[in-house]
Amino acid sequence: MSVIPGTPDPFAQDRGGPAQPLLTVAGLFKHFPVRKAGAGKQVVRAVDGVDFEVLKGETLGIVGESGCGKSTTAKLLMGLIERDAGTLLYDGQPVGARAMPWRAYRRQAQMVFQDSYASLNPRMTVEQSVAFGPRVNGVPGRQAVERARALLARVGLEPHRFAGRYPHEISGGQRQRVNIARALALEPRLVLLDEAVSALDKSVEAQVLNLLLDLKQEFGLTYVFISHDLNVVRFISDRVMVMYLGRVAEIGPSDTVLAAPEHPYTGALLASMPSLDPDARTEVAPLAGDPPNPINPPSGCRFHPRCRLAEPVCAASEPPLDPLGPGHSVACLARQPGSGHGLAPRERIAA
Amino acid sequence: MTQPVAASVALDGGVRTADLAAGQEPVFAPSRGFWGHVGHRLVRDPVAMAAGAVILLVILVAVLSPWITPMDPYKGSMLRRLRPLGDATYWLGSDELGRDMMSRLMLGARLSLFIGVTPVLIAFVIGSALGILAGYVGGWTNTILMRTIDVFFAFPSVLLAIALSGALGAGIFNSIVSLTCVFVPQIARVAESVTTGIRRRDYIDAAKLSGASALTIMRVQVLGNVIGPIFVYATSLISVSMILASGLSFLGLGVRPPEPEWGLMLNTLRTAIYVNPAVAALPGLCIFIVSISFNLFSDGLRNAMEVRQ
Amino acid sequence: MLLYVLKRLAYVTPVAFGVSVVCFLLVHLAPGDPLSAVLPADATQATIDEMRAAYGFDKPLPVQYLIWLWHVLQGDLGVSIATGRPVAGEVGRAVVNSLILASAATLIGFTFGTLFGFVAGYHRNSLADRAASALSVFGVSVPHYWLGMVMVIVFSATLGWLPPTGAGPDGSGNWRPDLDHLRYLILPAITMSVIPTGIIARTVRALVADILAQEFVEALRAKGLDEWGVFRHVVRNAAPTALAIMGLQLGYLLGGSILIETVFAWPGTGFLLNAAIFQRDLPLLQGSILVLAMFFVALNLLVDVMQTALDPRIERA
Numbered sequence: 001m002s003v004i005p006g007t008p009d010p011f012a013q014d015r016g017g018p019a020q021p022l023l024t025v026a027g028l029f030k031h032f033p034v035r036k037a038g039a040g041k042q043v044v045r046a047v048d049g050v051d052f053e054v055l056k057g058e059t060l061g062i063v064g065e066s067g068c069g070k071s072t073t074a075k076l077l078m079g080l081i082e083r084d085a086g087t088l089l090y091d092g093q094p095v096g097a098r099a100m101p102w103r104a105y106r107r108q109a110q111m112v113f114q115d116s117y118a119s120l121n122p123r124m125t126v127e128q129s130v131a132f133g134p135r136v137n138g139v140p141g142r143q144a145v146e147r148a149r150a151l152l153a154r155v156g157l158e159p160h161r162f163a164g165r166y167p168h169e170i171s172g173g174q175r176q177r178v179n180i181a182r183a184l185a186l187e188p189r190l191v192l193l194d195e196a197v198s199a200l201d202k203s204v205e206a207q208v209l210n211l212l213l214d215l216k217q218e219f220g221l222t223y224v225f226i227s228h229d230l231n232v233v234r235f236i237s238d239r240v241m242v243m244y245l246g247r248v249a250e251i252g253p254s255d256t257v258l259a260a261p262e263h264p265y266t267g268a269l270l271a272s273m274p275s276l277d278p279d280a281r282t283e284v285a286p287l288a289g290d291p292p293n294p295i296n297p298p299s300g301c302r303f304h305p306r307c308r309l310a311e312p313v314c315a316a317s318e319p320p321l322d323p324l325g326p327g328h329s330v331a332c333l334a335r336q337p338g339s340g341h342g343l344a345p346r347e348r349i350a351a
Numbered sequence: 352m353t354q355p356v357a358a359s360v361a362l363d364g365g366v367r368t369a370d371l372a373a374g375q376e377p378v379f380a381p382s383r384g385f386w387g388h389v390g391h392r393l394v395r396d397p398v399a400m401a402a403g404a405v406i407l408l409v410i411l412v413a414v415l416s417p418w419i420t421p422m423d424p425y426k427g428s429m430l431r432r433l434r435p436l437g438d439a440t441y442w443l444g445s446d447e448l449g450r451d452m453m454s455r456l457m458l459g460a461r462l463s464l465f466i467g468v469t470p471v472l473i474a475f476v477i478g479s480a481l482g483i484l485a486g487y488v489g490g491w492t493n494t495i496l497m498r499t500i501d502v503f504f505a506f507p508s509v510l511l512a513i514a515l516s517g518a519l520g521a522g523i524f525n526s527i528v529s530l531t532c533v534f535v536p537q538i539a540r541v542a543e544s545v546t547t548g549i550r551r552r553d554y555i556d557a558a559k560l561s562g563a564s565a566l567t568i569m570r571v572q573v574l575g576n577v578i579g580p581i582f583v584y585a586t587s588l589i590s591v592s593m594i595l596a597s598g599l600s601f602l603g604l605g606v607r608p609p610e611p612e613w614g615l616m617l618n619t620l621r622t623a624i625y626v627n628p629a630v631a632a633l634p635g636l637c638i639f640i641v642s643i644s645f646n647l648f649s650d651g652l653r654n655a656m657e658v659r660q
Numbered sequence: 661m662l663l664y665v666l667k668r669l670a671y672v673t674p675v676a677f678g679v680s681v682v683c684f685l686l687v688h689l690a691p692g693d694p695l696s697a698v699l700p701a702d703a704t705q706a707t708i709d710e711m712r713a714a715y716g717f718d719k720p721l722p723v724q725y726l727i728w729l730w731h732v733l734q735g736d737l738g739v740s741i742a743t744g745r746p747v748a749g750e751v752g753r754a755v756v757n758s759l760i761l762a763s764a765a766t767l768i769g770f771t772f773g774t775l776f777g778f779v780a781g782y783h784r785n786s787l788a789d790r791a792a793s794a795l796s797v798f799g800v801s802v803p804h805y806w807l808g809m810v811m812v813i814v815f816s817a818t819l820g821w822l823p824p825t826g827a828g829p830d831g832s833g834n835w836r837p838d839l840d841h842l843r844y845l846i847l848p849a850i851t852m853s854v855i856p857t858g859i860i861a862r863t864v865r866a867l868v869a870d871i872l873a874q875e876f877v878e879a880l881r882a883k884g885l886d887e888w889g890v891f892r893h894v895v896r897n898a899a900p901t902a903l904a905i906m907g908l909q910l911g912y913l914l915g916g917s918i919l920i921e922t923v924f925a926w927p928g929t930g931f932l933l934n935a936a937i938f939q940r941d942l943p944l945l946q947g948s949i950l951v952l953a954m955f956f957v958a959l960n961l962l963v964d965v966m967q968t969a970l971d972p973r974i975e976r977a
Contacts, residue, residue, distance in 0.1 A: 075556075078556075078560055080556050080559065080560070103562045106560050106561070106562050107562060110560060111556075111557070111560055113553040113556070113557065115553055118552050118553040118554065119552075119553035119554050119556075119557050120554055121554045121558075121572055121575070121576065122385070122576065123384075123385055123575035123576050124572075124575065125384075129554075132558065132561060132563070132571065132572075133561035133562070133563075136561055136562060136563040136564075136567055137561070137562055166384060166385070179557075182557065185561075186561060186562075498674060498675075498678070499678065501675050501678070502675055502678030502679055502681075502682060503682075505675050505676070505678070505679045505953050505956060505957045505960075506679070506682075506915065506949075506952075506953050506956065507911065507912045507914075507915030507916045507952075507956055508916070509912075509915060509916030509918065509919070510915035510916060510918070510949065510952055510953065510956075513918050513933060513937075514683075514686055514933075514945070514949045515686070515689070517933065517936070517937035517945055518686040518687065518689040518942070518945065519689055590800070590801055591800075594801075594803045594804075597803060598803065598805055598919050601805055601919065601922075602918070602919065602922060602934065602937075603938070604937070614803075617805070617806060617809065621809065621923075624809065624812060624813050624817050625817050628813040628817055628818065631809065631813070632806065632809060632810055632813060634806075635803055635805075635806025635807075635809060635810070636806070638803045638806060639801065639802050639803055639806060642801045642802070642803065643797060643798070643801035643802075646797055646800065646801045647797065650797075
């Protein structure tokens with residue numbers, strides 16, 4: 001039972017088969033102009049050349065410190081802000097082109113925001129907020145409300161108690177459930193979760209994470225899960241992408257990346273994470289200081305001023321994102337054969 | 352790693368026990384919604400309620416006046432001019448043409464309210480629409496609209512009202528047009544600033560993601576959040592508008608004789624201030640009472656709306 | 661600071677330009693031919709055409725505007741249709757009288773407004789505080805033209821203490837700074853001061869209450885500063901905003917004085933506007949409004965710059 005009346009949505013069907021990525025992002029750029037007294041016009045390089053794929057049915061975790069461009073990336077993926085450059089392929093179709101307008105794409109891709117309160121209209125009841133999407137897509141009022149109630153029930157909020165409530169009358173965890181129900185109301189295939197559980201208490205967070213896993217199974221969803229919390233990302237993600245100052249530092253299967261990180265930044269992130277297991281402590285020095293200003297990122301590898309492996313070559317040349325193992329890529333000169341870094345592996349013999 | 356995609360949503364999916372926990376948090380009394388809370392707080396404000404009662408009474412008199420005036424408000428008598436207050440026949444005295452003041456004041460409530468409230472109503476609709484549009488769309492639309500509005504702010508409102516009405520000529524219609532032009536920029540500026548304040552909220556982004564058009568978002572998502580403050584501001588303008596509208600009539604730019612209107616009556620009675628000052632001042636007292644009631648009611652409404660949301 | 665002034669100027673210039681367009685268009689809002697008021701009813705077509713050409717009404721609108729603007733920039737506001745005298749001179753005389761009245765009213769308003777505001781801000785929720793807030797509601801709710809009438813009824817018609825109308829005993833139409841003329845100023849100035857008194861009282865009350873609630877005032881007291889010192893501190897911090905409000909009120913009063921000037925037959929711009937409207941003297945109407953609006957714009961600019969210069973807390977970005 002599709003909520004959208006009339007002809008079935010052509011994009012709801014799978015096109016390219018399971019091997020084709022659901023979302024392919026290439027060369028994504030976003031610079032924000034800033035004006036500072038005496039400095040003239042400058043730009044914040046929020047997202048500065050990002051490529052990755054989201055595979056069908058997976059959960060891709062995106063991690064990094066605040067200001068690394070995670071949230072900007074999310075907004076770019078949803079078209080909430082305009083990208084400066086880059087392409088977005090949804091199941092092989094360029095998004096924004098005639099064959100795949102933003103409107104059609106957004107029926108397939110929805111988002112849950114971090115601030116559960118700010119993302120609900122304070123003047124609308126929970127039920128109205130969830131029913132809004134189907135409604136503007138042509139579902140008659142009654143049906144939209146019924147659907148909203150069914151979804152509220154599905155995310156664990158009994159409709160007869162919660163449907164008529166206003167956002168300020170329910171708890172943060174309940175609000176985030178409403179936001180999840182709203183995101184699902186249009187039957188998307190892809191859901192972006194931007195720090196969706198970060199503001200919740202630990203116990204509530206666990207419940208919502210379990211709910212997300214159940215919903216993913218049930219509706220065959222694909223998740224992009226953005227968070228600064230590595231524990232949560234490890235729990236929910238199939239693959240992990242680590243971002244640093246607007247660029248991808250490392251991407252790969254979460255078992256590999258979070259167990260044996262190749263990029264020193266990933267290692268440092270893991271080390272600075274509180275661990276309950278004393279044996280799990282690593283020898284890697286935790287991160288010191290704040291990330292540099294994205295207005296004037298450091299030359300060469302952006303991480304080199306904070307990196308324990310930094311060598312002169314790191315300040316000179318920017319490391320490309322190179323494949324290391326199956327599905328595992330790293331942007332670090334120390335891991336790149338022939339980069340000139342002392343720790344770099346020997347150059348492979350061309351086959 | 353792939354799964355069948357775009358499966359239709361199974362709505363009968365059982366609610367799991369873990370999820371039920373979310374529903375077991377404290378449950379409050381039935382929701383009243385924002386306006387319910389405002390109303391609840393407003394009725395507990397004695398000053399605002401008293402002011403509201405006065406306004407209601409005046410509206411009632413205005414509506415019913417053609418049937419309830421004790422005498423014919425248009426029929427004068429040269430023999431009974433300028434009777435004092437408390438006269439046996441004319442309880443509130445008679446005017447310079449010997450017409451019953453009480454009847455004229457009652458009927459005058461109609462025109463005075465009409466020419467005072469109408470401009471604010473029209474300006475509320477136009478100004479909100481312009482301001483919400485400018486605030487939501489932003490960019491050049493905003494710049495052009497708001498700079499144009501700045502030009503109107505360069506005129507003190509009394510001056511602008513009189514300039515427009517003076518150029519257009521006397522008459523009720525022209526007076527309403529002039530006052531509307533005075534209030535549209537003021538309301539639009541408030542509407543713009545409230546809208547700009549919420550246009551970046553996440554729920555607006557979420558609405559965009561649902562595929563709603565800009566117009567739908569403005570109507571459904573924005574309007575409900577900005578209309579309250581704009582409305583309160585508009586109610587605060589009614590008092591000014593009443594004073595200005597009657598002021599225009601007082602100058603001879605609004606309502607024309609022999610229609611009874613408080614400002615016009617005040618003007619024609621100016622000659623009587625040496626003979627019968629109390630009667631001459633009555634129409635102004637009416638304007639004052641209605642004006643202060645609107646102000647107090649508006650203040651009460653604003654306080655009632657400062658609810659933590 | 662200079663940069664700030666230039667920025668404000670750059671912002672004000674298009675506004676002033678817009679104001680001139682509005683004033684120019686006012687004449688064209690008017691129904692009928694602007695010349696109909698002066699032409700005799702039996703004027704021949706030739707006479708009408710000649711007059712149209714003389715006043716420039718035969719040219720296209722934008723051209724008329726540019727010609728008008730050119731003249732305005734040289735201080736030429738045209739010629740009054742009713743009197744045949746230059747508008748600039750008439751407006752100039754009237755503005756002086758209006759300015760005297762508005763300044764007197766602002767001064768009264770500022771004095772009493774700050775007084776009430778300080779008392780109310782120092783003793784919040786006291787009787788004085790309630791009186792001050794009642795006064796400010798009264799100030800903005802009372803139809804000032806009616807208040808003027810009541811003043812005349814009480815102080816002239818009944819008590820006979822002060823003259824009801826005019827600017828002086830000789831009826832010359834110009835106010836002079838002597839005791840005789842001062843008596844004529846009192847009633848209109850007090851009537852007019854009611855609005856600024858209320859507004860200034862409300863602002864000052866909020867400012868004073870705010871400053872006193874700040875933590876560093878407690879710290880100052882704890883360090884042994886006496887009440888006089890605290891008071892001086894409050895005054896220093898409240899003054900820029902209070903002065904700015906006062907400046908703006910002067911502008912509002914000058915532009916909004918028409919009703920009160922009519923009640924008191926005060927020979928100012930309001931009176932002139934009234935005459936211009938009823939004689940359908942459009943050049944005079946246009947000229948008076950342009951001068952008043954430009955004065956208001958300039959005053960706003962001045963207040964803005966002064967406030968920024970005085971207030972250490974505002975960043976001059």
